[in-house]
Each structure stands twice: as structure tokens, then as C-alpha cells.
Amino acid sequence: MNSPPSTIGERTYRPKAITEAIHALYAARNAGDSQEYASYFAPDARMTIVANPALNPGAGMRLGREGIARHLESLHEINAYLGYEIEAIVAEGDKIAVRWTAEVRSLDNGRVGSYSVLDHISVRGGLIVELVHFYDTGSVGIARGRIKIA
Numbered sequence: 001m002n003s004p005p006s007t008i009g010e011r012t013y014r015p016k017a018i019t020e021a022i023h024a025l026y027a028a029r030n031a032g033d034s035q036e037y038a039s040y041f042a043p044d045a046r047m048t049i050v051a052n053p054a055l056n057p058g059a060g061m062r063l064g065r066e067g068i069a070r071h072l073e074s075l076h077e078i079n080a081y082l083g084y085e086i087e088a089i090v091a092e093g094d095k096i097a098v099r100w101t102a103e104v105r106s107l108d109n110g111r112v113g114s115y116s117v118l119d120h121i122s123v124r125g126g127l128i129v130e131l132v133h134f135y136d137t138g139s140v141g142i143a144r145g146r147i148k149i150a
Contacts, residue, residue, distance in 0.1 A: 018091045022098055025128075030084045030102070032076035034069035041065050042127040051137040055147060059137075080105040082112065096121040102135075106143055113143040 028036035051059035
């Protein structure tokens with residue numbers, strides 16, 4: 001059974017094309033290829049990392065391809081990305097949700113963790129105009145030594 005196409009912006013995509021684009025986007029992210037990663041975003045795109053900035057300094061909003069690329073570069077300066085797994089992709093209209101897991105080593109202390117992530121993506125004209133990134137901020141805070149556990 002074939003899935004119906006989704007309209008994103010003024011283009012129509014089959015679910016297979018969306019899945020392939022999402023996999024390429026996350027492969028670029030994991031590899032630290034900031035220019036390739038940023039190329040999936042509109043020039044005026046917004047990326048928001050939802051977290052407590054006291055525990056996770058990467059929290060906040062990045063604007064435009066350049067800001068998004070710089071953010072990815074900064075993540076790869078402090079972390080080694082050991083792998084990732086996309087667990088689910090749900091697309092309807094111009095909205096896409098991606099649930100995934102990242103395995104990351106903190107370069108400052110060597111700790112390795114596996115973190116659950118949920119990204120909400122809005123697309124216009126085949127490019128990402130907004131990505132809101134939710135992750136397990138507590139686990140990252142513990143791994144980075146910002147939260148002490150009893």
C-alpha cells in the first residue's frame with residue numbers, strides 16, 4: 001500500500017522522499033558537516049534548543065543558516081558524536097516530527113551517554129523554516145557534570 005503524498009510549501013513530496021531527506025539531514029548533523037546541515041534550512045530559518053541555559057549553555061534560538069551552522073560546529077567542538085538512530089518520522093502537511101536517539105561522548109570528561117531527542121520541523125518551499133529541538137536535558141546535565149546526583 002502506498003502512502004499519500006504530503007504537500008510542503010508549494011511542492012509535493014512522497015513519504016519516501018521526506019524520509020530520505022530527513023536521513024541525509026541527520027547524517028550531516030552527526031558528521032558535523034555544518035554547511036551541508038545548514039543547506040537544508042531557509043536563509044531566515046530559526047532553530048530553538050529547548051533547555052535550561054544554566055545547565056545546557058547551548059539552549060536558545062539560532063537564526064539563519066550561518067547561526068545554525070555555527071551552533072553545529074560548537075556542538076562538535078565539545079562532543080564526539082558516536083552514532084544516532086532515527087526511531088520515527090511523522091509528516092503531515094508542512095510539519096515533520098522526528099524522534100531519534102544520539103550517542104555522544106563529552107570531550108571534556110569522556111563520559112558517554114545515549115540521549116532521546118524530539119525535533120519539530122516546519123517546512124516551506126522544501127526548506128526548513130523552523131526546527132524546535134527537545135532533548136533529555138537532565139541526562140546531559142549529569143553527563144557534563146552540571147548536575148550532581150546523590
